[in-house]
């Protein structure tokens with residue numbers, strides 16, 4: 001379980017992606033959202049995951065304003081429910097860098113109407129992930145996440161600024177829904193989210209706090225989603 | 236793939252449950268919701284599925300007002316994306332009766348705050364399902380769904396009243412997120428939703444429109460969720 005990476009990771013990824021919203025104060029503020037008192041969670045479908053490879057592109061659907069959100073992803077190695085905070089890190093197999101791509105206009109509309117965030121978060125290719133990092137390789141609360149679009153730095157923030165740290169997230173989530181081996185938790189994005197357009201290149205990575213060099217990097221091309229049945233008009 | 240049932244179904248259920256809200260006019264009205272112009276979709280985690288068996292109980296978490304919603308579940312047999320309406324039924328392997336259990340107070344609170352519905356829909360045991368029905372056994376748009384609590388009929392409605400029928404749902408959903416073998420689509424609930432309390436027994440089933448007798452039935456006991464880490468207060 002500790003040896004896989006890239007393509008292989010897909011096959012061991014479990015049945016769900018639990019994503020955490022507003023887990024960095026400055027990101028909550030930039031979208032004019034209140035800072036939550038409890039973790040704010042939502043689901044992304046695992047069908048939205050892509051890994052690097054020749055054919056891997058990010059598809060931007062028609063009329064969707066896609067925003068990048070770079071996040072630390074936690075891969076669950078051991079199943080559990082009602083996991084206590086002090087035992088939570090035993091359930092972590094490792095980490096990935098992930099982009100929680102978000103149709104911001106769809107999400108804003110859903111929020112205004114009290115509707116689920118599912119469509120805005122769930123399109124195919126909306127969860128690009130990096131190669132896998134073994135748990136013992138990093139202190140997950142002391143790395144820098146970064147994201148560039150067309151070579152320009154857009155996001156750069158330390159995971160030390162998470163509001164709810166990984167043990168709390170695991171404890172909270174597993175008190176609601178059991179975690180299974182291969183499940184992925186996206187731990188929220190630092191500030192600096194912004195648009196990703198067809199034709200642009202996005203890079204994201206993770207570096208140790210004492211280093212200029214990235215421990216892991218990934219790069220994806222964004223294209224217009226071809227054809228497709230995605231409907232924006234009523235039947 | 237056509238022979239499995241009960242426990243076996245779990246192992247072939249795919250990576251997601253896509254649920255449809257407000258797909259029956261009278262149910263939209265009973266919760267004072269507008270009738271949607273496009274299908275309203277959200278995700279439930281597959282970890283919420285339970286099948287009948289000695290140890291299978293529905294757990295009612297502390298401070299959560301759980302409502303029953305009986306629904307026709309569509310099991311996807313063939314993967315696809317951007318599936319056209321006229322080819323959609325080729326992707327259906329069969330059906331289950333499902334309860335889309337919902338923490339109504341949590342959902343109302345989420346709706347008022349523009350937050351995801353995930354917690355209200357995602358607790359462990361919140362998706363009890365029946366044995367599997369092969370696709371050719373029923374006309375899915377002409378069966379009666381029913382649900383009883385402690386022997387009293389609570390819901391009884393024909394799937395002929397769906398606003399968006401199965402081909403449209405499959406086409407719409409697969410234009411956003413690809414469908415995979417074993418994925419489950421919950422097609423919405425007819426009117427009559429109401430509370431399910433610890434200690435109560437819930438039964439649900441499906442009958443052909445010309446028959447008094449159920450083609451399939453299921454029965455679950457509701458209990459108070461034991462202990463658990465489910466938090467309702469801030470850290």
Ligand SMILES: [Mg+2]
Nearest residue numbers: 116117351352
């Ligand atoms: Mg949701």
Ligand SMILES: [Mg+2]
Nearest residue numbers: 069100188189
């Ligand atoms: Mg995010």
Ligand SMILES: [Mg+2]
Nearest residue numbers: 304335423424
């Ligand atoms: Mg429902």
